[in-house]
Amino acid sequence: MRNNESVYQFLEHLNGIQPLGLEAKNAIAGLCTTVRINKNKDLQSIGQTCKTIYFVKEGTARIYYYKDGKEVTEFFAFENDLIIRAESLFASMPSHKAIQAINDTIFIAIPAEQLFLLFDRFHDIERLFRKIVERSYVDTVNRLESLQFNSAVERYNLLLQHSPEVVRKIPLKYIASFLGITQVSLSRIRAATP
Amino acid sequence: MRNNESVYQFLEHLNGIQPLGLEAKNAIAGLCTTVRINKNKDLQSIGQTCKTIYFVKEGTARIYYYKDGKEVTEFFAFENDLIIRAESLFASMPSHKAIQAINDTIFIAIPAEQLFLLFDRFHDIERLFRKIVERSYVDTVNRLESLQFNSAVERYNLLLQHSPEVVRKIPLKYIASFLGITQVSLSRIRAATP
DNA sequence: CTGATTATTTAACATTTGTAAAAGGAATCG
């Protein structure tokens, strides 16, 4: 029952992005399962090909990978956010990235192949998904711009402005690599900004 | 007639991404116009809201903006590439970026609103566009990864590997800011790499 | 072809950011 309640709320969220007919809603609901992952545990691990589309129902999560033996956090997801390793899912290639729960987190999981099949039957569902991908694309373009020529201080301040919840909820070691800097640098910046 | 020939070839390219019915093809063709822009001239200028979807038919183009009075190149487009200011088009907000022809360039222009209307009548067209946006999204995620923690040398070498045509065809001053570094830095890197 | 403009490289120095190691703080678990 809990699961059904979660999925129902989630569908309402989707309906806000793109109005869906009852049949379409039911079709999506039929594919949704909920997955609970404990703090610091991986939902998807490095080397897997991403075949599932996840949304965060409750909690916080991140995508990370290793660069020269060090962890790099690429992305944070909060309630209702889509979390996928796009470069793997859309190209059907193994990912060198992992998805991890930062706190105890509940995900909604939708098998990608089965969702894509629904696109043929429900135009609305394909439209919904198109809009979701468009949003993710825009977010990524904006982050790219920030990484391209803003200084570390500017990037930190922009993050404070646009996503204060990140700075409140997420360990600084993850935020540092998300901003493309080391933990030491981030500490320096925080010490300098009163 | 020249225009029609261009558009026909372009439709074949689209058909390779997502097979389209004859009616759908004709509907798209009806929206396509070709635009010639001379070298170093802007196709779309800063401050405009992006309401047109462009593809490069012939030539090369870029997206650029100003950061602290200096030009930053965000994106390059070659033959058949989509070139849009996504953060403006998908959010209907004025863009602080411009689209410019690097050489004399022919663009194919599609009015966004009218294309979006076709989505209702032709499922295939919405699917095509979804796939195109997905590809752009994946490209952007990969660039983001490169900017986040690769050194300038690594970013330059990756560009050489993955997009040698960029280094061959595009002025180094544009490439430098595309890589998130200054022209001086790029020169140093090239001098060090024999 | 020549002068003028634009693009690229080089040099010297300043600033930012990284690295490694240590010290403080905070959270966690028995």
Next chain:
DNA sequence: CGATTCCTTTTACAAATGTTAAATAATCAG
């Protein structure tokens, strides 16, 4: 509660990149 572990900050120094200016090199217009 106390000990352990993990997170964050600080310090000192090294490396990478930026800045400004000047020197070449390449391109373009007349």
